[in-house]
Amino acid sequence: MTLPRLLVTFVPWSPTPGWTVSLRFAGTDADVGEPFDVPAVDIDGASVPAGGRSAAEIQVLLDAVIDPDGDADPVGYGRWLFDVLFGDGRWAVVLERPEVRAARGVELALRWPSGAAALHRLIWEAMHDGDGPLAAHPTLLVAVTRLVIARRPPDSPLESVTAVPTLLLAAGAKLSDKVIRPGAMFMGLVRAFESDSVCSVHVSHEVTASRLAADCRRLRPHIVHLVAHGRPGVVMLAPEGPHNGQITADVLVRTIAGGQAMPSALILSACHTAEPPFLADRTSADGPMPFAPFAAQAVEAGLPVVVAMNGAVSEQASRLYTRRLLHAIHRGEPIVEAAAHGRRAALLGLSDPLRRLDWAMPVLFMAEHAPADYAPISPASTDRIADLADSFKFRQRPVFIGYFDLLAMTDQLFAAESHDRLGFIGIHREGPIDRLGGTRVLQEMGYRLLQQGHLPIMIGPYQEQSGPQDLRAWIAAVHRVAVRYSNKFDLPPVPPSVLHADGGRWPDVAAFAAAVAMLPLPLARKRIIEAVGEFARPIDPIDPIDRRDPLDPTVALDLLCDDLNRLATAVGSTGAPFGPHTRPVLLGDRVHDWGSALDDLLSVIDADGIGRPGRPVPVVVTASTVGGRGAIFKAWRDEEAGPRKFAFPRLEPLPEHEAALGFLWVLLHPWRTTDESFLPVYTPMPKCEEGVLNGLAGGLRGYPAKVRAELYLSAATLVGSGQMRTDDDSGQYLAYRAGHP
Template identity: 40%
Template sequence: MVLPRVFIDLVPRYEKMDEQDRKAGWTVTVSGPGIAAQYELDRREVSCDGVVRGVPARRGGMPADDLGDLLSRLATKSCLDGEVQHYGRWLFDCLLGLETWASVRQALDVVAVKGVELALRWPPDEAELHQLSWEAMHDGRNALAGHPDLLVAISRVVPAGPDEPPSITRPPKVLFAVGGSLDEDTIRPGAMFMGLLKAFEMDGYCSSKAVQGVTIDSLAWHCKQFQPDIVHIVAHGEVVDGEGLLQLADRDPVGVDSLMPALTAGGAPLAVVLSACQSGGPGLTGGKLVDASPLAAELVARGIPIVSAVAGAVSEPACRLYTKQLVEAVYRGVPVVEAAAKGRRAALQQSGSSSTQLDWAMPALFVGEELSSSFRPVDAAAAGRLVDIAKRLRLSEPPVFIGRNAIMGLLDDLFEYESSSSRLGTIAAVRDASIKGLGGTRLLREIGFQLLLRGHLPVLLGPFDTEPPAGLRDVVVEILLALEDLARQFDVSLTSLRTLSADPRFEPCGEVSEEALAALTPEDRGDRVLDNLAAFRESAGSLDPVRTKSRLAADLDAFAEVMSTAGDPFSKDTRVVVLADEVHRWGALEPLLQILGRTGRDGLGTAKRPAPVIFTASSREHDGARVKAFSESYDGKPGYAFPELDVLTIKEAVVGFQWVLLHPWKKNKPEYRQVYAAKADVSSEVLDAMFHLLGGRPVAVKRELYDLANALRVNETFVANDDEQAWDNYLRLHP
């Protein structure tokens, strides 16, 4: 469905007073398919908590004192019952009125799709218009955002702006940048949004990267390295001397002149999301409203096609439902303005205080005027294919992945193209104790999932429940079997099996040269590859590590080259990455470590095309002594990193366990269907104490976490909601 767009243009008009031009009001023009209306909207001044503000004068009149008092109560969230509707009706009468609204509803295009986009457009520096929550418009019977017969999208169109970008053909990459720490009380709402994002990532809706304590320089670095499609910034916001600013981890706040070079360091992102006060509206300077463009509008005007911002605080349930419906709709290929409308409708229906609170109306969508109503950020069919493959490879599975920030932060160093001196070839997540229950296998799956979404080829070796690789021969066969699986999933050819020649006594089952394999049909080629790998595994004798490594590197290089032309997200930078689970249990550990000790930054690949290795291990159990000796020998040397695989830190646990609780994953039991969230007034100290009881063990998500969450609900520290049931109920009433 493409919503017909109805423009509501406001152009300021002035009159002479004391030989100076004074704003008298605005000329309102409503235009769209079969719709044309124009009228004058006067300006008046009201006192709001002692601050004089210019606002539109509702046609039909409204006492200035009443309006000023209403705006004051809205700002302090102390509205009386029904005043939010009263405010919404005032906004509605300013821009539309019943007669024009009837014309919009009766337009043939609107009737045909049962929906409409109201595109608000005025000069970027019209602070007196930006200060109002137009998304709260109410026709006297319904908030437009929750109209029972019509899906109403409200967008803020910025004159000029960039051309419409192409749709993304893979799960979008999202950079989540936090100006402080995720466990700060003031940042907590943004941290919960990140939890939703991780849930979307698990479902394959996006690939994300989170960084905390970000400065303007580190923001630029991460944008350059990660090349995100969407950048979500959580920070404190303010307006100083008419300029919208964000307080990152830098000493001084930064504005659009600093933000734009950072955000576009890896190319202009498709969208920016601002979770920051006053990012969607103007501010006060010296007690007066300043004629200035909101930071969101400035970013659009400078070249960001879509910016989502907030004009005020949003409650956790409203934010959660708005975000869920928005992201899911975008990923399904729904146009962005329609997706935002569905998100707002979800937030409104969940709000238990819509007559006294405006939180559901706070998110505002700013778009460039070249962005059409039909623009779809994501090509759902193309993006879905990659996600389906990830699930078949068992790289993506519930619940939400949590913690391990230090280990996940090393992934960028595997592909440091500009400086080979800092590139990593081996990452060993090791613990000098048992690693049972610490989520090592899940860690490798998550790494593999992230790498696949970023255009690399994960080869997961394990878990091996009964028979881990006994020798080097088993290891290389497992790697080549994984490549054959990838080739089959992506419908490409695996034609390089040079590794088989590492055993000079092995007699292939049929010709296995690249030319011979390429000449076969896909079915025959797959059969020949599998037959030869089975025979190679059963051959007697050990393999020479040096001879084997060079041939294996050639096979990995050849397959990465084939995949480099397989389309987005793969490219010339595509690499094979080997992920090995619990290598301390492998009989093949000695020759594997012997190879890795010689290859440094290249892993199992070549200097031209490295193939990094990431493994988990205990240095205490089974052959752990060999792991310990390897880590002690190579720790600190170029190409190697040895992060500890330990229990979660308290910060990781508090944030991560709350992320899991935001996304139900065992829906067959009532207690697992609930979404649990801490009440807004619960301190970080209380949360630390509660989640400390789980001992930092990721395995606690299976049961202990939900026992704790239910106890916290009973003592009214947490609240619980069944989001899916609430939304299903709404859809039944509003099909």
């Protein structure tokens, strides 16, 4: 049931400082009680609501925000703001409303003029009714949102994204930058979106305004998460142009919209984006700045939802808020309820929640035209993709780290412009590739292709010196995966036309296909698996009954691609995210260990992949240039490298700064194993220097696969030296979900 929206409207007095406040439920014609007056007091030249307190008393309360580790009074701060709005019995009247009792919750939607800087600056999310924070009410889910009037409301109503949404994680500086490290750590939490198939996540760092615009034009993201330095009224992207990377909210919104559909939501991890500019600092490179916070200005400019994350992810409250927020959005819950659950989870998970206001720092700004039940994501497609990804082992733990440039190449396989399109990606190393995560890169690419509505056919994973040793074995492996896809989509299996290439062993392939078509689907799949198993049997040159000839790679692989394209067409009819655009992609793990199958594959690959010109099939592989047939791959690479549609990215240990952040992301996400020591969350202490974290990465030599053991031993050592700390986020989060499903 949607939370009833209580509109809390401030109308300023003139010329005397103060406001008249009215309470009215959205969709009704009558106020809740009579409008009431809120006189103001002067604090350092700004008018703030009195709430029955003197200026001196309020100044002490404001110290709760300025110095949370001092002797300030967060409870008194929350009581003050509560009394401003709901004193004199008004809260009791709200609680007795039938719509509030039926929903067991309420949204407090705050509305005031855009220029009301003093009201913007207050942390209304911290309101406290004398028994506890409203956000932690024992029987009521209380949401606090800040409504903003958009200058140009959209012509059509807001709708949930029904396909797998695209999330762009953009950083305006290096992710290793210490100042934005809290925001970069938030990005690590948001990566859970991708792990749960909630979004297809793309990472771009050190973005300039032009780079961000290009990324948004290419990806058309539904959600943008921006991590950047911030000052009141502006955020700082990588230096560019006359403003040196400094942009206002209007410019940012134009940049990420790019003349296309407006993103559904913006998440801001930047200092000062939820607070208004100080009166003494109201100029930027673009001229005078308005009083409204950057986040509110972004909503005015057209974004329906902006979440400004002011806390630090090293604080458990901020992490619990984010985890519960993401979980609620994943389930298709309205964003208002998701934010309320996140804040309540943060509060209830803390041992001493009233000592600090970290749990109150995340602020939700919404356009006034956005309905109270607006849900950015519909979970139907995401749940379907998660099931497929699990079936084909594309979705793995722990959270994927590094190699963002390699993942970005996935998008080039089907780029809109022909000159940007890739037909072959050969991820390789001039040396051993063990423990570098090459298999995981292929799995993540397969995951992303599924999210985009394509059909990844992964042959692997393989251990050293394993894999198909000839073309017959490789083709049979591909067909086995194809049969599994037909089973998952409840489709008739595609009879392998490659049997035509097998000489006299299959004299009437058409009759075989017709016979298979008459069988029940389980038997049809079993018969095809048996046929490709027989096809894969090596030719016995001394057996007079074995009349098969060696395969012609061109003919065999053209027929194989025809079969895969027929399967992709059938899958395209099953609904979003699949459709007429659905295409197969071949992924090959450790192809240097494939024997002669590698020689045959390389002999037919051209600029578009393999198969016929009309619908070629792109190919992505991992390989070493040493061991097995690595020298053959290297010679072929040297011959094909150049301006054609081949890419040969290197697979190397992660750079120290990238590995440090990636390993911290892994430590944020406990993943279940038989070793209970894997369950805590590890985060750096505020005093932890970058060199210590880089040392953590250096000790693991940048090898991603070392996260399974060595990483946790190193983290435990840093806990012992006081450089890191542990928290039981999993226990707190699961306890909250159990009590508040």
